[in-house]
Amino acid sequence: KLGLKAIIIEDMPADNDWSIIKMSKNSVEFLPADKYVGLNNYDLAAQLRKDMGTKISILSIGGAGEKGYRNSTIQVTDMSGNPARAAARGGLGALMGSKKIKAIVLEDTGAVDAQYADKEKFIAAHRKFVEGVKANPVSGQLLPALGTASLVNVVNGLGGLPTLNYSQGRWDKAEMISGEKLAEIQQTRGGKTGHACQPGCVIKCSNVLHDADGKYVTSGCEYETIALNGSNLGIDSLDFIAKVDRLCDDFGLDTMDTGATLGVCMEGKKIAFGDEKGALGLIKEMMAGTDFGKILGAGTDAAAKYLGVKRVPTVKGQSMAAYDPRALKGTGVTYATCPMGADHTAGNSLGAPDINPYSKDGQVTLSTNLQVAMALIDSLGMCIFASFCIVDPANVGHLCDMMAAKFGGEWKPDRLFGLGVQSIALEKKFNKGAGFTAADDRLPGFMYTETLESCNSVFDVTDEEMAQAIPF
Incomplete structure (x- = not known):
């Protein structure tokens, strides 16, 4: 409603003082943040709503961002005012903290509607696109019923559920952390499925x-969180995962x-697999800023190096998502080649029709097409789940018609998907400017040599084949 496509914060502060950026219809203010520094996100959101009113949206950092941890996030408030939505990958919280920005507060009182080349045509095209989203069996049925937690049983059945630091792909206790189990528990506790994030x-x-x-404990407890802090650690408690x-x-x-880092800690015998108390203790070490906590806050690679662990599930320094690439080889190509590192949202091949997920055949082309589509969706600011349709x-x-009605001009599929190509x-x-080379477009070595027994597979896409992905 404020008409903002993006917020760009350039340069560094002249002093060491923290700020709150408050943005409204007619102003941008840098406000002193002394009273807010040291607060974590839930207390911070409550205090900001007390000070600035309840009709605000907040982007904020907690202690991890203040400390400059490489696994830190920017948290965003949901419709209930809880900072439960995370911009979580790549250490964005540390970047925001380096600029001494504790929070960005958006207040849209009096803001005008967005501008359109043809609003009526946009609304008509949008309605048709929404019909397509609702008609898709995943975005229209599975996700509203169980959320992304529905994927626990799906991926376990495929044999690609990260288990005990990616040493197994299928877990006999998966049902205990499944979407079905989560829904069953919440029905008795007053929780909710089918909750809108915005x-x-x-x-x-x-x-x-x-x-x-x-x-209330949390909202938006997603499949990735559940698998990487559940089966990956040998822990079958949804209450632990919610905590x-x-x-x-x-x-x-x-x-x-965090889940991947705890996994290498368990592999390195720092704590045992299945140790809930020990896992929570390590998270609290990060919060306290102990020497070992700072190592954990530097990410999975740093923890593995310190502990001497060789089986490290990272690409370009970023931990893998909760899909073992030996069982989903298209996703494996995406992990290896996408610029972000091991990012499932860049192009997940789960459910791709007419492609054998265990075979390397066709996976490079599949990954390339998926990466272009996901880069397009990201560029438009759309939810990736709207992409299923x-x-x-x-x-x-319908999407082309929406673009034409919004921006004017003629929009055909080539122009539309060209946005994804440009982004990649x-x-x-x-x-390339940061020093990455083709040698960085690789999965960790154990993925190529250790057979995943659940699907009798190693990752066997060659370096030469990998080089053909996203050739832009």
Whole structure:
């Protein structure tokens, strides 16, 4: 409503003082943040709403961002005012903290509607696209019913569920952390499935989790969080996972990297697999800023190096998502080649029709096409789950019509998907300038040599084949 496509914060502060950036219809203010420094995200959000009113949205960092941890997040408030939505990968919290920005507060009172070349045509095309989203069995049925937690049983059945630091792909206790189990528990506790993360959401895949006393713990407890802090650690308690999610959101830690880091700690015998108390203790070390906590806050690679662990599930320094690439080789190509590192949201091949996920055949082309589509969706600011329906050319047409009605001009599929190509090319250019080479487009060595027994597979896409991915 403020008409902002992006917020760009350049340069560094002249002094060492922390600020709150408050943005409204007619102003941008840098306000002193002394009273807010040291607060974690839940207390910070409550205090900002007390000081500035309840009709605000907040982007903030907790202690992890203040400390400059490489696994730190920027948390965003949901419709209930809880900072439960995370911009979590790549250490964005540390970047925001380096600029001494504790929070960005958006207040849209009096803001005008967005501008359109043809608003009526946009609304008509949008309605048709939404019909496509709702008609898709994943975005229209599975996700609203169980959220992304529905993937636990799906990926376990495929044999690609990260288990005990990616040493297994199938877990006999997966049902205990499944979407079905989560929904069953929340029905008795007053929690909720089918929760929208923002106004206007038509998928509503979020879950609101309550504890045994019926008190709110967290919302948006996603599949990645569940698998990487559940099966990956040999822990079958959804209450434990919800507690981890709340701690991470509050302090501002990436739940995925946290789970991967705890996994290498267990592999390195720092604590045992299945040790809930020990895992929570290590998270609290990060929060306290102990010497070892700082190592953990530097990410999975740093923890593995310190502990002497060789089986490290990272690419370009970023921990893998919760899909073993030996069972989903298209996703493996994406992990290896996408500029971000091991990023499932850059192009996940789960559910791709007519492609054997265990075979390397066709996976490079599949990954390339998926990466272009996801880069497009990201460029448009859309939820990636809205992308499931664009396998239908009619829905691509509706998206083209929306672009024409919004910006004017003629939009055809080539121009539309060209936005994704441009985005990837720009990211690759940045990586090249930062010193990355083709040698970095590789999975960790154990993925090529250790057979994943659940699907009797190693990752066997060759370096030469990998070089053909995203050739932009």
